[in-house]
Structures are given as C-alpha cells and as structure tokens.
Amino acid sequence: MHRILFLLTICFPLLLRAAPAKPNIVFIMADDLGWADVGFHGGNAPTPVLDKLAAEGLELTHHYSAPVCSPTRAGLMTGRCWSRFGVTTPQNERALPWDTMTLPLALKTVGYETCLTGKWHLGSKAEWGPNHFGFDHSYGSLAGGVGPWDHHYKKGPFMETWQRNEKLIQETGHVTDLIAKEACEWLGARKGAPFFLYVPMTAVHLPVKEPEEWVSKVPASVTGAVARQYAACIMHLDAAVGQIVAALEKNGQRDNTLVIFTSDNGGSTAENNGQAYPPDGYESGPLTGNNKPLRNEKGTVYEGGTRVPCLMNWPGVVKPGKHEAPVQIIDWMPTFCALVGVKPAKDLKWDGVNLWPQLVEGAPPQPRMLYTVAPGFKSRALRCDPWKLVEHGSGEKAKHELYDILADPNETKDVAGQQADVLATMKERLRVKARADRDAVAKD
Incomplete structure (x- = not known):
C-alpha cells in the first residue's frame, strides 16, 4: 500500500499531459457575480457545474478584476x-484606439478562429x-447588460443593442x-483550427427576471422576490456554463480546451427595477449580490469590489488545487x-504577466x-504583499x-x-504606477 501511494505521489504529476x-x-x-454567490464559496444558490469545474480544476483564490465592467473588459x-x-466606468463610447493589438487579434496571428457571444460594452x-x-463572429449586446427578455439596454441612443x-x-x-445557444452552435461548426471563444454573460447583472422553471428550483430557504430571482439567475448561469462544456465534449474538443470562468467585478446591491431600463415587469428591491466576508461591493477598490471567483479547468493538463498568489484580469492576454x-x-x-509557469x-x-x-x-488601490494601499x-x-x-484580507483594520514608513513607500509606488494612466486614450 505504501508503495502504491508513493508511486501515485511521484508519478501523478508526470501523467499530466503537456x-x-x-x-x-x-x-x-x-457579470456582477459576487465572491460568495457561487456554491464553492458557500453561496445560497446551488452551482453544481461551477463547483465541479472548481473541484476538478485550479481555483485562483486571489483573482482581481476592475471594480466595474467596461474596465475589466478593456483589461482582458x-x-x-x-x-x-482612460476607461474607468461602464461606457458606451469606443474604449480602445483603433490600432490596439487586442487578445483576439493577437491569437489570429497564429491561426485562431475567434468568437464573442454575450456583452461587449467597449463601444456601443x-x-x-x-x-x-x-x-x-460576434453576437449579443454591443452595450451593457440588457433586459433578459426584451434585450434592451437603458433608455437612450443605445437601447437597441x-x-x-x-x-x-x-x-x-x-x-x-440565447448566449449559451450561440456559443454551442459556433463550437459545433468548428472544423479543426484552434479557437478562442469569449462568453461574457449578462447574468447576474440587473435587471433580473428569470423563467419560472428556474425560480421554482430555488431553495425554499431563499426568501424575497428579488432574492429568489437573483438566485434563479445564478442557477441559470451555472446551467449555461454546463451547456458550453457539454458542447465541447460532444464535439470532441474538451481534451484540447482550456476553460476559464470568472466575474467582471464584485456583486451588487443596486435596485433591480432602476437605472432607466425600459419597464418589463421587474421585481422592485435591491439585488442580493454577496461578497462576504470581503469588504464592500461593485464599484469600489476594496476586496468585495474586485476580488472575484475564478477557476481554470483543463483535464489532464491543469492539476486540481488552489492557487493563492494574487493575479489580475490583465494577466490573461500575456498568458494566452x-x-x-x-x-x-x-x-x-x-501591465499583466504570463501566469502559466506559476499556475x-x-x-x-x-x-x-x-x-x-x-x-x-x-x-485607487495598490496591492504589494503584505500591504494594500487605498487612496481616495x-x-x-x-x-x-x-x-x-x-x-487582514477583509480590510477591517x-x-x-x-x-508611517510603509505608508510613504506605498504612496510613492502608487504614484509611479499611476504615471502611465491615460497614455492610450482612444481618439476620433
């Protein structure tokens, strides 16, 4: 028995495919999925697909996004x-200069086919x-999160999106x-070239309004109209991820595919029936985004606004476990x-780094x-372990x-x-980092 355990311990890493x-x-x-909105962080809505991907893959326990959506997408x-x-808020104006070498453009230089199905929000x-x-190929919302049934953005020039x-x-x-269906159909049409599929879901961004099929599956312990809609939205999202993974398996693509799942920022407690969306019978009340035990929520530089669930899964290549070192959304382009x-x-x-060697x-x-x-x-904030500086x-x-x-990961003290000495050093480091801001602002 000891010999078997020894061989497994020594040989298992060697069995992983290159x-x-x-x-x-x-x-x-x-979109707006909070730290504790997922089952593998104790969420009150079951997420069996994500839980399984996390358990069988590598969870990045200190993965950071931007505080809000368009900035995270620009970073990716x-x-x-x-x-x-100059991108710091959700915006409808063009975010990137025309000559930007984006991630999909870079991948296309080595033969990749590329697809976005979901929310763009880098120019509406x-x-x-x-x-x-x-x-x-692209499909979904040019603007931000849309009404789930009418597919409308906020009232105004970008409502039809x-x-x-x-x-x-x-x-x-x-x-x-619709987003999951388009992704699965696109995957089914691939004929051999490597591909990059980017699926920026609109769930769980407001306004939430779920099919009764999903609301009826929400645990009875979740009470309140908006809370049940929100939980149903999470469960629906989880199932959509499952459909995409199943499509990879059906098409014989899974063994050669790296899957990443994350959120664009922390969870929100904004009013579900607000923000100038065309009315469509939305329940009134605050969203129930859950970032506990992290501090604060979407829109802030505190942990609850920027530290988000993240996992990577590639059977036979990525070893299951947890990666505790800090990483950021900007790291994925250099890594890929x-x-x-x-x-x-x-x-x-x-600004990002290649994570593959450490992951x-x-x-x-x-x-x-x-x-x-x-x-x-x-x-602004700067994390330089063991310190984090927040500047208002x-x-x-x-x-x-x-x-x-x-x-003190929950920023309580x-x-x-x-x-004083550490504060002075961190302030100077922050000042140096900020020098490059706005050096590539998009111009007409």
Missing part, C-alpha cells in the same frame, strides 16, 4: 490596466463593435439561453499569448504589484488607508497611522 502548441481557449465571464482585451485607456455603436477588434456580427436583430428568448506562441511585433506595454509548471510566483483604479479615478481623491486632499492584506 499543453499542446495551440489549445482551444474558452473564457466565460459572469489588452493585457493593460484599463486606466491606461456597430462601427465600434467586436468584429472591428479581432472577432470573426442586440446584434449578430454588428447587425441589429430582434429575437425572442431569455438572454442567458505565451501559451500559444504569439510573438508581438512591437512592445504592447503589458501549471510549478514555478514560484514572483513578487508584484496589482494596481486598481475605480470609476472616475476617484479611488488625489493631490494634497487625498486620504489613504493601509491594510496588511495577508493578515486601517494601520496607516501605525506604519
């Missing part, structure tokens, strides 16, 4: 901090859409089902490009700084908080008053 030169990549991003698409583009006019920035390949269309059906052999013709000024190959994580900017540049405002009137983020 990553093929050009694996498929599926990147699924939930460029490998750079969103603030370099058709001429600023995903097909202009490297996606062979549902599209396929930048042509506005009208469809019936629930948004979660290194994995598939993209060699940029010029310096892309990445899969056993290399120790390197010390680094994670820089975060909140909407309107009103707050700017200039002489700026106020600072300092946390030992390793000992501001030690700025007791750590």
Whole structure:
C-alpha cells in the first residue's frame, strides 16, 4: 500500500499531459457575480457545474478584476490596466484606439478562429463593435447588460443593442439561453483550427427576471422576490456554463480546451427595477449580490469590489488545487499569448504577466504589484504583499488607508497611522504606477 501511494505521489504529476502548441481557449465571464454567490464559496444558490469545474480544476483564490465592467473588459482585451485607456466606468463610447493589438487579434496571428457571444460594452455603436477588434463572429449586446427578455439596454441612443456580427436583430428568448445557444452552435461548426471563444454573460447583472422553471428550483430557504430571482439567475448561469462544456465534449474538443470562468467585478446591491431600463415587469428591491466576508461591493477598490471567483479547468493538463498568489484580469492576454506562441511585433506595454509557469509548471510566483483604479479615478488601490494601499481623491486632499492584506484580507483594520514608513513607500509606488494612466486614450 505504501508503495502504491508513493508511486501515485511521484508519478501523478508526470501523467499530466503537456499543453499542446495551440489549445482551444474558452473564457466565460459572469457579470456582477459576487465572491460568495457561487456554491464553492458557500453561496445560497446551488452551482453544481461551477463547483465541479472548481473541484476538478485550479481555483485562483486571489483573482482581481476592475471594480466595474467596461474596465475589466478593456483589461482582458489588452493585457493593460484599463486606466491606461482612460476607461474607468461602464461606457458606451469606443474604449480602445483603433490600432490596439487586442487578445483576439493577437491569437489570429497564429491561426485562431475567434468568437464573442454575450456583452461587449467597449463601444456601443456597430462601427465600434467586436468584429472591428479581432472577432470573426460576434453576437449579443454591443452595450451593457440588457433586459433578459426584451434585450434592451437603458433608455437612450443605445437601447437597441442586440446584434449578430454588428447587425441589429430582434429575437425572442431569455438572454442567458440565447448566449449559451450561440456559443454551442459556433463550437459545433468548428472544423479543426484552434479557437478562442469569449462568453461574457449578462447574468447576474440587473435587471433580473428569470423563467419560472428556474425560480421554482430555488431553495425554499431563499426568501424575497428579488432574492429568489437573483438566485434563479445564478442557477441559470451555472446551467449555461454546463451547456458550453457539454458542447465541447460532444464535439470532441474538451481534451484540447482550456476553460476559464470568472466575474467582471464584485456583486451588487443596486435596485433591480432602476437605472432607466425600459419597464418589463421587474421585481422592485435591491439585488442580493454577496461578497462576504470581503469588504464592500461593485464599484469600489476594496476586496468585495474586485476580488472575484475564478477557476481554470483543463483535464489532464491543469492539476486540481488552489492557487493563492494574487493575479489580475490583465494577466490573461500575456498568458494566452505565451501559451500559444504569439510573438508581438512591437512592445504592447503589458501591465499583466504570463501566469502559466506559476499556475501549471510549478514555478514560484514572483513578487508584484496589482494596481486598481475605480470609476472616475476617484479611488485607487495598490496591492504589494503584505500591504494594500487605498487612496481616495488625489493631490494634497487625498486620504489613504493601509491594510496588511495577508493578515487582514477583509480590510477591517486601517494601520496607516501605525506604519508611517510603509505608508510613504506605498504612496510613492502608487504614484509611479499611476504615471502611465491615460497614455492610450482612444481618439476620433
């Protein structure tokens, strides 16, 4: 018995397959899904698909997004901090300069087919859409989160936003089902070339309004109209992820596909029936986004606003477990490009780093700084373990908080008053990081 255990311990890592030169990549991003909204973090809505992917894959327990949606998407698409583009809020104007080497464009240089099905929100006019920035096929909302049944964005010039390949269309059906269906159909049409499928879901962004089929499955312990709708939305999202994974398996693509799941920011408690959406019978009351035990929520640079669920799953290649070192949304472009052999013709000024050595190959994580900017540049944060600096405002009137983020991950004790030297060092590091902000703002 001891000999068997020894052989398993020594040989199991060797049984993992080496990553093929050009694996498929599926990147699924939930919208406003909080830290504790998932079952594997104790959520009150069952998420069996995500739980299984996390248990059989690698959970990134300190994965950071931006505080809100468009910035996170800009970071994913460029490998750079969103603030370099002046993007700090959800926005309908074009976010990226025309000459930006985006993630899909980079992958296309080594033969990848690319698809986005879901929410773009980096330019809400058709001429600023995903097909202009490297996606062979696109479908979903050019703007932000939409009404789940009418597919409308907020009242105004971008209300009509549902599209396929930048042509506005009208469809019936629930948004979660439609996005998953398009993804599965696109996967089924692939004939051999490697692919990058990006699925930015609109769930669980407001307004939530779920089919009765899903509301009826919510545990009885979840009470309140909005709370039950929200839980149903999470469960529906989980099932949609399952459909995409099942499509990979059905098409014989699963063994050669890296699957990533995360959220674009922390959970929200905004009013479900607000924000100027066209009325469609939405329940009134605050959303029940759950970021506990992390501090605060979407829109802030505190942990509850930016530390989000994240997992990567690739049977036979990615070893199951937990990765505790801090990583950020901007790391995925450098990671994917290194994995598939993209060699940029010029310096892309990445703020992110290649995670593959530390996530899969056993290399120790390197010390680094994670820089975060909140909407309107009103707050910034810098994590440089063991410290995290939070800055509100700017200039002489700026106020600072300092946390030992390793000992106090929930940011309960501001030690700025007791750590003058550390505070000064962190403030200078933050100032240096902020110098590059707005160096690539999109111009007409």
